[in-house]
Amino acid sequence: MRIGLVGKPNVGKSTLFAATTMAAVDIANYPFCTIDPNVGVAFVEARLACPCRDLRHRLEADGRLAPVSDDDPREGSLCEPRTGSCIAHRRRVPVALIDVAGLVPGASEGKGRGNAFLADLANCDVLIHVVDAAGTTDLEGQFHGTGASLEAAQERMGEEIDFLQAELDAWVGNLLTDGWQRGVRRVQAEGEKGLLSFIHEKLSGLGATPVLVGGAFAAFKEAHPVEAQPWDWDEGTLRALGHHLRTSLFPVAYAANKWDVAPEGSATHLGGHRLHPCMADVELALNRANEAGLIHYRSGEDRFEIPSPGRLNEAQGKALAHMASRLERLNGTGLAPLFDHVLFDMLERMVVYPVQDEQRWVDGDGRVLPDALVVPAGTQAKPLAYRVHSDLGDGFIRGVDGRTKRVVGADHVLQDGDVLKIHAKS
C-alpha cells in the first residue's frame, strides 16, 4: 500500500514527507525543489491499543510481571516490533509514502515534469493533495508575498483543488481514450464484460483491478446514462468515465498545509471537500528536536515537554515557545489525524497481529508480537496467512484466535486488533 503526496510546487510536500518519514530530503522556498521522487516509510498509529496491553494485564494478574515503573521508557509496552514502534501500547505501523515533483497546470500535456511525474504516482492507492492554506504562492509555486486575505487564500485553494483534479482526470482519461474506438469494436461481441476487461487492460499500469473497474463503471452508468454504443461515445461521455475511474483509482485527501500562517477564520471545508489543517514544518522541527533530546514529543500530541530547559539557547527557547502556541491552537500539527483518516477511513484498513504461539503471543524466535500487519477491513484468516507467507497460505489448516483461543476456519473474518495463530501443513 502506498500513499502519494501531490500538489503544486512549494506547498510543503517534501516537508510533510520528511516530517513523517524522518528521511533527509531537499526542502526549499522555491518551486520545483524536488525533481526525482522521494520514497520512504511513514509510521501511523494503530487505532486500537497494541495487544501487548492485554498481554501485560494478563501477566500482571498472574503475578508474573511487576507493574510498569515510572521510569520505563516504553511506558509499559512489551512487544518487540520488527518495524515501527510501540510506546504506551500505542503501536505505529509502516506505510509507504512517495513525494513527487510539484504539478503545474498542463502537466498531463507534458508541462513541468509532466507525464514522468504522473507516472511516479501510478502505484499509489490514495493521494494526499497538499494545498497552501496561507495563500502566499501562485499555481506555479511562486511566492506572492505574505498576508493574503481570507477570500484570496480560499480562492487560491479552490483553484489548486480544481486544477489538480483536472490534471489527474486528463492523465487517466488520455490513457483510456487512446485507441478507444478500435479497441471497443474488437471486444463488442463480448458485451459489457469485454468492455470492462478492455478498460482494465488499458489501466492496469495504474494499479486498476477488475473489482475497481467494475465499481467505477457502475457508478459512471448511474451518474451518466448513455444510449449510444461505446464506440460512438462522445468526448464528454469518455471524460465522465475517465473521472469515475480516476476517483476510484486515486481517491484524494486534502492537507491544508501552512495552517500556522493561514488567514484567521480559514474553513475546514471547501467546495464539498474536507480539508485537514496541518503544519508540516512544525511537525518536522518537533520531531527533530525530539530526536536531538531537546524535547519529549510524540506525533499526534498537542504538547511537548522540555526535560532540561537550561540546555536550550535563547533562539531554541523562543522557537519552541512559538511552536507550543501553534500546537495548542490546532490541537497538534494535524498530521497524525490526517494519516489516520487516510489509512483507516478512506482505505478502510485494520491492523492484525499474526503470532506462532497463541498462548505467549510470540514468533518462532520468542519475539513478542513482532508483526502488525495493515490489511483491508474484513480480511479473512486464509488471505492473512498468504500475507504472512505463501507457504502458510498454501498449507492453511486452521487459525486460533489469540484472545479467545477459539479455532477459526479459512473464511473467518478478522477484526481490528486481532491476534492470530495460523496452523499450516509444512
Ligand SMILES: Nc1nc2c(ncn2[C@@H]2O[C@H](COP(=O)(O)OP(=O)(O)OP(=O)(O)O)[C@@H](O)[C@H]2O)c(=O)[nH]1
Ligand atoms: N509556514 C509554513 N511553511 C511551511 C510549512 N510546511 C512547509 N513550509 C515551507 O514551504 C516551503 C516549501 O516546502 P517544500 O517541502 O520544499 O515544498 P514542496 O511542495 O516539496 O515543493 P516542490 O518540491 O518544489 O514541489 C519551504 O520553505 C518550507 O519550509 C508549514 O506548515 N508552515
Ligand SMILES: [Mg+2]
Ligand atoms: Mg518537494
